[in-house]
Amino acid sequence: MRAVSKKRAKEKKVVAQMIRIYCNDHHREKGLCEDCEELLAYAHRRIDLCPFMESKTFCSNCRVHCYEKTKREQIKAIMRYSGPRMLLHHPLMAVHHVISSIQEKRRLEREK
Numbered sequence: 001m002r003a004v005s006k007k008r009a010k011e012k013k014v015v016a017q018m019i020r021i022y023c024n025d026h027h028r029e030k031g032l033c034e035d036c037e038e039l040l041a042y043a044h045r046r047i048d049l050c051p052f053m054e055s056k057t058f059c060s061n062c063r064v065h066c067y068e069k070t071k072r073e074q075i076k077a078i079m080r081y082s083g084p085r086m087l088l089h090h091p092l093m094a095v096h097h098v099i100s101s102i103q104e105k106r107r108l109e110r111e112k
Contacts, residue, residue, distance in 0.1 A: 003054075004053050004054050007053055007054075008047055008048065008050075008053055011047050011053075011059070012043075012044050012047055013093075014093060014097060015040070015043045015044075015047070015075075016040055016044075017082075017086065017089065017090055017093065018078055018079055018082035018083070018086065019032065019036050019039060019040050019043070019078055019082070020032065020036075021081070021082040021085050021086070021089055022036070022077075022078040022081050022082050023036040025081070025085075026081075039071065039074055039075065039078075042067075042071055043067075043071075043075065046059075046066055046067060047059075049066070050062075050066070052064065063108075
């Protein structure tokens with residue numbers, strides 16, 4: 001159970017960093033703007049409620065997408081933008097994320 005809590009915390013940290021990068025570059029406000037703050041709170045609620053946390057790595061690798069459509073589109077745009085920039089801002093976090101995602105995708109392919 002403790003490992004699941006650590007995974008939730010790590011996923012929350014990654015999504016928070018990605019939203020911060022996006023917001024700082026697009027909305028030019030100190031801290032998060034109201035829309036990005038709302039999206040971050042929504043993402044954290046979804047992570048808290050995820051029933052698959054024990055067996056998955058990241059939401060992008062999940063078979064069930066629990067975000068409502070508009071929020072899913074927002075987070076996808078943020079991740080497309082922030083993903084490559086994570087290498088500059090948080091290189092260790094970015095490398096770990098890429099390696100974990102690749103491993104998870106391979107595992108899911110083997111299960112098919």
